[in-house]
Amino acid sequence: MKIATFNANSIRSRMDVLLKWLALQQPDILAIQETKVQDADFPLSELEKTAYKTIFRGQKSYNGVAILSKKPPKDIVLKLEQDPADQARFLKAKIGNIILVNTYIPQGMDVDSDKFRYKLNWLGWLRQYFERHHTPQQPIVWVGDLNVAREDIDVYDPAGLRGHVCFCGPAQKALDEVMQWGFIDIFRKKHTEPGYYTFWDYRVPNSLKRNLGWRLDYIMATSPLADKCTDCRIDTAPREWDKPSDHTFLVAEFDI
Numbered sequence: 001m002k003i004a005t006f007n008a009n010s011i012r013s014r015m016d017v018l019l020k021w022l023a024l025q026q027p028d029i030l031a032i033q034e035t036k037v038q039d040a041d042f043p044l045s046e047l048e049k050t051a052y053k054t055i056f057r058g059q060k061s062y063n064g065v066a067i068l069s070k071k072p073p074k075d076i077v078l079k080l081e082q083d084p085a086d087q088a089r090f091l092k093a094k095i096g097n098i099i100l101v102n103t104y105i106p107q108g109m110d111v112d113s114d115k116f117r118y119k120l121n122w123l124g125w126l127r128q129y130f131e132r133h134h135t136p137q138q139p140i141v142w143v144g145d146l147n148v149a150r151e152d153i154d155v156y157d158p159a160g161l162r163g164h165v166c167f168c169g170p171a172q173k174a175l176d177e178v179m180q181w182g183f184i185d186i187f188r189k190k191h192t193e194p195g196y197y198t199f200w201d202y203r204v205p206n207s208l209k210r211n212l213g214w215r216l217d218y219i220m221a222t223s224p225l226a227d228k229c230t231d232c233r234i235d236t237a238p239r240e241w242d243k244p245s246d247h248t249f250l251v252a253e254f255d256i
Contacts, residue, residue: 005143007247033104035064082125108165123174136182153194154215183220
């Protein structure tokens with residue numbers, strides 16, 4: 001089974017990239033974040049021409065999550081129950097024997113802001129959700145743009161970027177606490193060396209060419225699935241296509 005995740009940074013702006021990548025790579029499941037479209041305007045008609053079933057939850061201009069899968073998704077959950085703001089950041093479904101959780105974690109804006117406190121709270125609510133509804137013995141894949149670089153090797157300039165809302169102790173601790181429930185970072189299981197990133201800021205000149213990136217996108221799995229992972233890779237090619245997202249696709253394969 002091939003599972004992928006992608007922050008589209010507006011799914012309507014990224015349809016050519018998305019459809020091209022799906023045709024080339026044929027994942028079984030693709031989780032998408034930052035669709036940036038309310039449900040009434042979601043480009044479902046274009047995706048219905050593919051082999052994929054699509055579920056989504058969005059809001060106008062911001063956030064938004066979707067799941068594309070070859071098998072019909074079941075037991076769909078559209079929101080994180082504890083989130084008082086009820087933002088479109090969470091989407092869960094059972095696909096085959098897999099439980100897939102797709103999240104777009106808040107960015108946080110500034111470490112002294114209410115938005116950063118919301119980010120930390122959101123990760124705490126997510127940990128509570130897993131505790132309440134699941135066990136680490138279940139085959140769960142948690143994916144998405146988590147807006148946290150876990151280690152120094154996950155950013156191109158750890159000394160200069162330290163303290164950023166996506167690269168600071170409180171955010172890293174909050175993410176680790178969710179992982180400690182029972183998740184393994186699949187990419188790091190396969191690749192321990194530095195220099196691998198999933199996001200390159202548009203505002204940094206030639207950021208992709210210079211590899212001035214961040215690893216913000218993740219595929220996490222519980223042990224029953226992590227043990228069956230045969231490969232995990234970052235596909236940088238789409239970041240060089242016309243009108244790319246500032247993120248690219250992260251892909252994992254499981255022998256199940």
